[in-house]
Amino acid sequence: MFKDKNLSPKQLAALTALLLSSLIAISVFVWFPDWKVLLAYFLACFVAIYFILDQILDHFVYRKIKLIYKLISQTKASKREEAYQKYILPKKGIDEVREDVEEWAEQKFEEIKKLQSNEEFRKEFLQNLSHEIKTPIFSIQGYLEILGDGAIENTSSALKYINKSQANVQRLVQLVNDIDIITNLEINKEPLLKHQFIIQDTIRDVVNNLSLKLEQKNVQFSFKKGCENPIQVFADKNKIYQVLSNIITNALKYGKQDGEIIASVYLLEDKKVLIEISDNGAGIAEEHIPRLFERFYRTDDARSREVGGTGLGLAICKHIIEAHGESIQVRSKINVGTTVGFTLPSKG
Numbered sequence: 001m002f003k004d005k006n007l008s009p010k011q012l013a014a015l016t017a018l019l020l021s022s023l024i025a026i027s028v029f030v031w032f033p034d035w036k037v038l039l040a041y042f043l044a045c046f047v048a049i050y051f052i053l054d055q056i057l058d059h060f061v062y063r064k065i066k067l068i069y070k071l072i073s074q075t076k077a078s079k080r081e082e083a084y085q086k087y088i089l090p091k092k093g094i095d096e097v098r099e100d101v102e103e104w105a106e107q108k109f110e111e112i113k114k115l116q117s118n119e120e121f122r123k124e125f126l127q128n129l130s131h132e133i134k135t136p137i138f139s140i141q142g143y144l145e146i147l148g149d150g151a152i153e154n155t156s157s158a159l160k161y162i163n164k165s166q167a168n169v170q171r172l173v174q175l176v177n178d179i180d181i182i183t184n185l186e187i188n189k190e191p192l193l194k195h196q197f198i199i200q201d202t203i204r205d206v207v208n209n210l211s212l213k214l215e216q217k218n219v220q221f222s223f224k225k226g227c228e229n230p231i232q233v234f235a236d237k238n239k240i241y242q243v244l245s246n247i248i249t250n251a252l253k254y255g256k257q258d259g260e261i262i263a264s265v266y267l268l269e270d271k272k273v274l275i276e277i278s279d280n281g282a283g284i285a286e287e288h289i290p291r292l293f294e295r296f297y298r299t300d301d302a303r304s305r306e307v308g309g310t311g312l313g314l315a316i317c318k319h320i321i322e323a324h325g326e327s328i329q330v331r332s333k334i335n336v337g338t339t340v341g342f343t344l345p346s347k348g
């Protein structure tokens with residue numbers, strides 16, 4: 001007890017009472033060397049001092065500590081908290097109380113940090129969004145001005161400006177659609193509708209849908225050898241279609257003329273399926289790779305190439321895959337190509 005620095009108020013009162021009553025009893029014993037008197041003094045003093053000290057500590061220390069705990073938990077005490085304050089708190093030493101307060105402060109600090117980073121994220125998102133919206137709107141404004149200033153008289157140049165305006169309107173529509181998708185995913189408006197399906201069939205559906213664009217660029221699509229055997233996954237088919245469509249469109253967009261796209265599907269040991277889409281295009285420099293899944297992030301190369309795109313595609317993919325509790329990664333080498341891979345559960 002003497003070595004224990006972490007004394008509760010009651011223990012502290014008992015210890016002090018023990019020391020003081022021993023001292024008093026010994027002093028009395030010097031004058032009246034009678035064991036019975038000694039014992040009587042000791043007991044009477046111990047009880048009196050313990051009682052007084054306990055009341056004082058309870059009133060001035062423990063009640064204030066209780067108040068601190070009430071402030072920390074903020075909410076009205078639940079049944080559990082009430083029991084805690086009644087039975088556990090009185091047994092706590094000052095050091096334990098300090099530890100609890102420190103733990104609470106740390107927790108609050110983490111919460112504030114998270115709120116600050118969310119706020120930062122929100123600001124950045126709005127900044128990017130207004131930038132992405134401004135660019136096509138200003139272009140459309142410019143083309144309309146040129147048309148109004150007389151270009152409308154010349155049919156061929158009028159058509160050129162109308163086409164350019166249309167392309168910018170298309171870009172705005174795509175942007176709004178992508179933002180709609182990402183917001184719906186975020187507020188969990190459309191919960192995942194999972195069921196069992198063959199992943200190769202979905203890959204084929206996406207490729208068939210893009211066949212015209214593949215032909216235009218003379219890009220060959222194939223499954224890697226040994227990856228054609230049907231493999232089942234347990235996931236939201238429509239959303240996975242969206243993911244594959246984004247990834248294969250990227251492989252096509254950022255791939256080269258006469259290039260190739262290869263899909264591979266592997267059944268992993270821990271009931272997971274790994275799906276990879278590879279291209280032999282320009283590749284992505286290493287410094288960009290960690291940021292590709294950020295909203296609106298596009299490499300400078302992709303920006304200057306004017307191949308459309310909102311920079312939201314991979315952010316949407318990540319959202320969908322993570323909602324399935326899985327992960328998505330990119331491997332790439334400049335002038336060699338890019339592989340985007342993600343996992344899905346094989347069974348429900």
Ligand SMILES: Nc1ncnc2c1ncn2[C@@H]1O[C@H](COP(=O)(O)OP(=O)(O)O)[C@@H](O)[C@H]1O
Pocket residue numbers: 246250251252254255279281282283284292297298299300301302303308309310311312313314315338
């Ligand atoms: N297969 C790929 N090859 C090269 N670069 C790619 C590939 N896939 C994605 N990227 C890069 O990642 C960026 C983000 O992709 P994404 O989110 O789909 O946006 P985007 O709308 O530009 O396609 C692209 O702008 C591009 O710079």
Ligand SMILES: [Mg+2]
Pocket residue numbers: 246249250309310311313314
């Ligand atoms: Mg894309």
